[in-house]
Amino acid sequence: MAFWTGYVSDEMMGTFAPIVIYWIYGGMYQLFPSSNRYRLHTLKEEEQKNLVRMPTVVKGVLLQQLVQATVARLLFSVSGSSRESDQLVQPSVPVQLLQIFMAMIVMDTWQYFVHRYMHHNKFLYRHVHSQHHRLVVPCAIGALYNHPLEGLLLDTFGGAISFLISGMTAQTAVFFFCFAVIKTVDDHCGLWHPGNIFHFFFQNNSAYHDIHHQLQGTKYNYSQPFFSVWDRVLGTYMPYKLVPRTDGGYETRPYKC
Template sequence: MGFIGGEELLVTLAPVAVYWLYSGIYEALGSSEALDRYRLHSRRDEETKNMASKKDVVKGVLLQQAIQAAISVAVLKLTGGDEQISGGVKAHDSSSSSFLEVAARFGVAMAVLDAWQYFMHRLMHSSRFLYRRFHSWHHRVVAPYAFAAQYNHPVDGVLTETLSGAAAFLASGMGPRAAAVFFVFATVKGIDDHCGVLVPWNPIHVVFRDNNTAYHDVHHQLGGGRRNFSQPFFVVWDRLLGTYAGYAVERRGGGGLRVKIVK
């Protein structure tokens, strides 16, 4: 058997493929006027406020995804990967697993991912060194757009996103196929949080109405860097620890929407 098995490839590559496909759809729609009435930032804002070029963003995301893929393969190898057919992680992918069991594992993974990312994200803002050296890369994009969701310094990307995913995988006991579905779902949610478009018919925005692109837009604003750290699913840690900032969505002059922090 080769170094990388089929299910390891699925876990590693499916989120990457979906990332570029889903963000590409947003980019295609955004190039027309179809979503202009729902945009949180004008095209001019994207051109003038963002300090990272789209070329640099693409290169940064690809670098993070390459590192993430390598770590994913390593974690899967350490936990058995395709070789483990019973008694371990892969056993939880079997058709005998009940819906409730799968849902419970997804719930654990979501909770672990959320907790890890909240506290690491907050640490990145609390430490002047960590922010300036690493996390400030992500905030070079002041007016977020879809394929900038995973634009991070490689160290920030590993500590905040890659290791949180590994922890969620290990804590939940999901097998490779279930993990592939979970990470694709988390990837889609992360893109929606950064897409800069708030459409009322987006089912993800309906389900996660408290944590959506408007909620995260507050964090990217110049006055919101110490608020709304929660990502990607819930806002429980922000509410419990006093870092939650409310917001109002208003019509923007010239068309579109804008997010206003409500204190």
């Protein structure tokens, strides 16, 4: 039984908890920035290279989250799940972990191929996906800064398909979607903390995605948000090295094997 049981439905938690988590976790990075020794880009680079200002980023993210919340409410309604039925048929923890792992694979697969196609289709890149790449230097709050069409196709549909194929309940979906949001925000934070647990378990991390936002890496490292499998299998993986900067922090430098 989840801690929110009796206070709010699983469907409401699955809809709005990821949004709240996004702004809390992303806001921590934005409001309490780390020292330069952890940054992958200097503050000066961030100000000079990024082609969009923070108020515009915030408005874009809120628009995407509005669409996501609307689709989530519809999805939970159509799936026929309810708080009472979920409590009766909630699977064991090992089964839920297996469902989450399956959802991770499905989401990675969906996002890899849609993301890659948006880079290779000139029309879609110019008019849709390029909006996300206005953040040449990624930042935590900008993780979901996308064109509305991309947000719908890549993230919203990706999440819905992962939920449906994995067969998870609305209660399990709360944990999966919150985890996915935290991981996505972390991948865009632009920081390299030595003690970051995501760097220990996932090769797809903030440095990995930083390469993709660089000019020489836009045709590589499409995988998000969890694994790097599809990049490695299909030849779009670009390895990198972290080079300490003289003024503090690190620089991610791509190199060919």
